[in-house]
Amino acid sequence: MKNKLKILSLAAALLLPQYLLAAAGPGADLVQKCQDNVDKAKKQLSPVVAQECVQKLNGPALTELKNADPEKAAAIISYNNALVDFKKLTSNYSGKSLAEALAREMESDYCALCDLGLGPRPEAAFSWLETNSGGRLETVKRAVRTWDALGATRTRSLAAEAENYARDSWNGQQIMARYERLSTWARKNTDILTRAPAAAAAKPDFAALADTLRADLVMDGDDYYVDQLDSLAINAAKAAPAGAAAAAKKDKAAADAAGKAAALKGRSASEQKDYLDGAFDNALPGSGVPAVETGGKSAKFTPVPITPAQAVQLSAKMGTVKDGKFTGYLADEVRGTKAGDEVVAFFGDKTYAASGGNALNLKFERGTGNLSNALGWWSGDKKTTTVNTNLVDDYCAGKKITPEQMLKSDEHLKGVARYVAPNFVHETMHQRQDAWASRNGLDYIKYRGGSTGQPYQMEMETEAFSMQAAFSAEKAKKTGPAYLAQISPSHRANAERFMEDGVDAMRTEKHKLYTGISSMEGASAQEFRKAQGAAAYVKLLEDKRRDAPASLTEAEQADLKLYREAMDKRFKWYTMIQQKSAADERKMLEWREGFDAPTVSVVPLPGA
Amino acid sequence: MRKILALAVLLAPAAALAADAGKEAGMTHTETGYFEVRFPAGWQKTEAPFGLSDAEKKVYGAEVSGERDADGLAPKISVRYYAPGNLLHKTAEKFIRTHSRPALGAALDGQKYSSVKRGLAGRQYARVFDRKIFDFTPQESLHPKKIAVYEKFHVVPVKDGFFVLRYSAPAARAKAHLRDYAAVVASFKPLNR
Numbered sequence: 153m154k155n156k157l158k159i160l161s162l163a164a165a166l167l168l169p170q171y172l173l174a175a176a177g178p179g180a181d182l183v184q185k186c187q188d189n190v191d192k193a194k195k196q197l198s199p200v201v202a203q204e205c206v207q208k209l210n211g212p213a214l215t216e217l218k219n220a221d222p223e224k225a226a227a228i229i230s231y232n233n234a235l236v237d238f239k240k241l242t243s244n245y246s247g248k249s250l251a252e253a254l255a256r257e258m259e260s261d262y263c264a265l266c267d268l269g270l271g272p273r274p275e276a277a278f279s280w281l282e283t284n285s286g287g288r289l290e291t292v293k294r295a296v297r298t299w300d301a302l303g304a305t306r307t308r309s310l311a312a313e314a315e316n317y318a319r320d321s322w323n324g325q326q327i328m329a330r331y332e333r334l335s336t337w338a339r340k341n342t343d344i345l346t347r348a349p350a351a352a353a354a355k356p357d358f359a360a361l362a363d364t365l366r367a368d369l370v371m372d373g374d375d376y377y378v379d380q381l382d383s384l385a386i387n388a389a390k391a392a393p394a395g396a397a398a399a400a401k402k403d404k405a406a407a408d409a410a411g412k413a414a415a416l417k418g419r420s421a422s423e424q425k426d427y428l429d430g431a432f433d434n435a436l437p438g439s440g441v442p443a444v445e446t447g448g449k450s451a452k453f454t455p456v457p458i459t460p461a462q463a464v465q466l467s468a469k470m471g472t473v474k475d476g477k478f479t480g481y482l483a484d485e486v487r488g489t490k491a492g493d494e495v496v497a498f499f500g501d502k503t504y505a506a507s508g509g510n511a512l513n514l515k516f517e518r519g520t521g522n523l524s525n526a527l528g529w530w531s532g533d534k535k536t537t538t539v540n541t542n543l544v545d546d547y548c549a550g551k552k553i554t555p556e557q558m559l560k561s562d563e564h565l566k567g568v569a570r571y572v573a574p575n576f577v578h579e580t581m582h583q584r585q586d587a588w589a590s591r592n593g594l595d596y597i598k599y600r601g602g603s604t605g606q607p608y609q610m611e612m613e614t615e616a617f618s619m620q621a622a623f624s625a626e627k628a629k630k631t632g633p634a635y636l637a638q639i640s641p642s643h644r645a646n647a648e649r650f651m652e653d654g655v656d657a658m659r660t661e662k663h664k665l666y667t668g669i670s671s672m673e674g675a676s677a678q679e680f681r682k683a684q685g686a687a688a689y690v691k692l693l694e695d696k697r698r699d700a701p702a703s704l705t706e707a708e709q710a711d712l713k714l715y716r717e718a719m720d721k722r723f724k725w726y727t728m729i730q731q732k733s734a735a736d737e738r739k740m741l742e743w744r745e746g747f748d749a750p751t752v753s754v755v756p757l758p759g760a
Numbered sequence: 761m762r763k764i765l766a767l768a769v770l771l772a773p774a775a776a777l778a779a780d781a782g783k784e785a786g787m788t789h790t791e792t793g794y795f796e797v798r799f800p801a802g803w804q805k806t807e808a809p810f811g812l813s814d815a816e817k818k819v820y821g822a823e824v825s826g827e828r829d830a831d832g833l834a835p836k837i838s839v840r841y842y843a844p845g846n847l848l849h850k851t852a853e854k855f856i857r858t859h860s861r862p863a864l865g866a867a868l869d870g871q872k873y874s875s876v877k878r879g880l881a882g883r884q885y886a887r888v889f890d891r892k893i894f895d896f897t898p899q900e901s902l903h904p905k906k907i908a909v910y911e912k913f914h915v916v917p918v919k920d921g922f923f924v925l926r927y928s929a930p931a932a933r934a935k936a937h938l939r940d941y942a943a944v945v946a947s948f949k950p951l952n953r
Contacts, residue, residue, distance in 0.1 A: 207813065240806075243804035243805065243806060243825075244804070244806050244825065244828075244834075245828065246828045247828065285804075286787075286802070286804055287802045288804060525898070525901045525902055525903070526900075526901075527900055527902065542902050543902070546902065611810055611811075614810075614811070625864060628865065628866075629864070633864070633865050633866030633868075636865075636866050636868055637866075637868055641894075641904065641906070642896045642899055642900055642901070642904055644864075644868065644869065645869075645894070645895065645896055645899075646899075647863075647864055648862070648893075651858060651863040651864060652859055652863050653848070654847075654848050655811060656811065659810070659811060660806060661899075662899070665898065665899055665900060671810075672810050673810075730810065733810045733811045734811055734812050734813075734816065736811075737811040737812045738816070738847065741812075741817075741847045741848070742847075745850075
């Protein structure tokens with residue numbers, strides 16, 4: 153069926169290749185330019201032209217194109233966005249981050265780059281990168297662990313492994329499978345060195361070998377082996393003759409750095425801040441963290457984690473919505489700010505209430521698995537906003553109080569609300585995005601990967617981070633520097649970056665946190681690549697309706713309506729997200745103008 | 761005392777290196793109608809096409825970055841022209857105030873700011889300052905690592921709007937790329953201003 157569709161579609165395209173271009177003018181010229189750019193036969197694939205297409209092919213020109221030829225429109229949008237995304241990824245990232253990003257785009261079932269001959273294996277894109285990446289080819293080669301960039305130590309050893317690796321068999325693996333295999337290889341060799349530490353230390357190339365192994369010990373669970381290598385390096389430095397001392401010094405420095413990082417593990421945020429204050433600044437521990445008297449300076453305090461039952465109590469106190477009215481400590485904390493007032497208005501919006509899209513289901517829960525280190529999260533499927541109770545535990549540990557004491561104290565409930573409010577604003581933004589998408593009919597994804605809604609892409613995070621940063625910045629303006637001492641360092645930093653460099657600071661800096669999520673360009677490339685079959689079918693049926701309307705069956709008419717609507721929703725999503733990004737940025741930059749800095753106070757006031 | 765010395769060490773080489781920095785190869789960037797500058801060879805432009813366009817923001821220019829380190833941080837150099845009525849910083853004075861002092865009025869994380877001095881960007885008079893700020897990585901995590909970042913600015917006010925040349929790098933790698941920044945500053949040439 154698929155092949156038949158393709159043949160019919162191709163035939164239709166050949167029969168009617170020019171009618172679209174009959175409409176002369178700049179719009180038609182742009183369409184032709186964008187189409188030529190991603191025509192494999194023309195071998196252009198210019199990232200510069202692609203960027204021009206992404207920026208300019210929208211509005212009436214795109215509407216006209218998608219109405220006339222949805223298949224062509226889908227291809228132009230998909231492939232030019234894929235080139236922009238590919239150029240951006242290879243320019244901005246390196247190492248494992250780049251590998252994960254390329255795996256995300258190139259190994260997808262809907263890889264637009266692959267249609268252009270630039271995947272699924274990254275080696276297929278090397279010649280394009282040589283021309284278009286401005287000298288980044290070697291960086292990409294190292295990042296994707298291509299055979300020729302592994303170096304002789306690895307390739308000799310891997311060739312001797314059970315798999316008898318050679319260039320083709322190695323490069324035939326998916327990108328992250330290469331990382332996994334190298335991690336296994338590095339663990340094995342670290343074990344060999346560890347079993348005979350004296351022999352390891354005596355190896356003249358020990359430092360270089362240790363560097364190679366460390367570079368491959370970057371997967372989950374590899375920390376133990378890095379520690380083993382660091383111990384070996386320290387012992388080698390002690391045992392080394394004078395001539396080898398310099399070589400070992402580098403390893404010791406790495407071990408010291410690893411030791412500092414290890415020293416942070418398992419500490420609460422406040423303990424960690426104290427450690428860092430001492431390690432980097434020689435500042436007095438605890439400066440900037442307001443102390444609460446709990447029975448004398450020498451009183452020993454053991455942090456007590458909040459229980460699930462206490463977390464339920466806390467949720468009820470922090471925020472509820474009844475009859476459109478948002479109340480609780482979080483409501484009090486966010487009200488009176490631009491961002492917070494939007495949250496309050498959202499919960500009171502009757503147009504959303506009918507569908508339940510603005511119901512508040514707030515939970516405080518401990519994050520587990522991949523959410524263990526997250527501050528909070530919004531679940532579009534469960535319609536739940538969750539704050540990680542680790543944040544509450546951090547607050548209580550910093551104040552040296554138990555959750556029980558916190559729950560009985562109006563002052564500390566206000567303190568918890570203050571500490572978690574930037575996260576609440578962020579996650580509520582995601583709820584608002586989902587409600588907005590639903591209202592505009594952009595939630596066309598049904599049960600894909602267990603999820604329903606609009607495609608999740610980085611502009612949604614840009615907006616959420618900007619909103620929380622705007623909230624914190626305005627609070628700092630209104631309540632003074634003391635406020636900054638009561639929120640987390642990350643939230644402070646976000647607010648400062650927003651004030652200095654606006655929404656762009658969030659847009660460019662936050663993507664590295666979300667290696668599994670495509671940029672808007674990457675998401676567009678995949679969404680329209682997914683839709684190509686439907687677009688071809690719509691084109692086929694519309695051509696048939698135009699040329700021989702009587703031959704269109706009832707089933708085909710129903711299909712045409714169904715698939716045309718599906719295509720229209722995708723184009724509407726693409727257009728509206730672009731417009732929303734620009735409108736959101738303008739709004740928040742206007743807010744920011746009003747958040748001018750209060751009086752400068754470099755040293756926080758005692759007890760602030 | 762050690763911190764003051766460290767900042768001084770970072771400040772000192774820029775002027776000394778400026779003289780020979782222009783000799784190094786690089787890539788010329790022309791922001792049509794606004795400025796011309798020479799970026800370091802091999803650095804990559806890091807602009808994002810979504811959100812407001814340059815014309816909508818009335819801020820024109822480019823940013824380039826070098827290799828990211830293990831913490832995901834890269835040295836960056838940007839040159840931008842802020843036209844009158846731009847949406848980011850209305851005046852040069854406001855830009856300087858926002859960046860040469862704590863943007864929110866308090867430096868709780870140990871940030872350090874130099875005084876604002878006079879200097880040159882190409883042949884243009886500039887207001888020059890630098891600072892040590894901090895990044896937190898992983899960002900948005902419960903237990904982020906605090907990483908010192910060094911930044912240096914040349915702000916060039918002109919009759920209509922102002923230019924900003926900016927260098928940003930993890931403090932541990934900042935000195936290594938100051939030569940690149942000095943070369944960019946030396947090559948800066950406003951067009952039709």
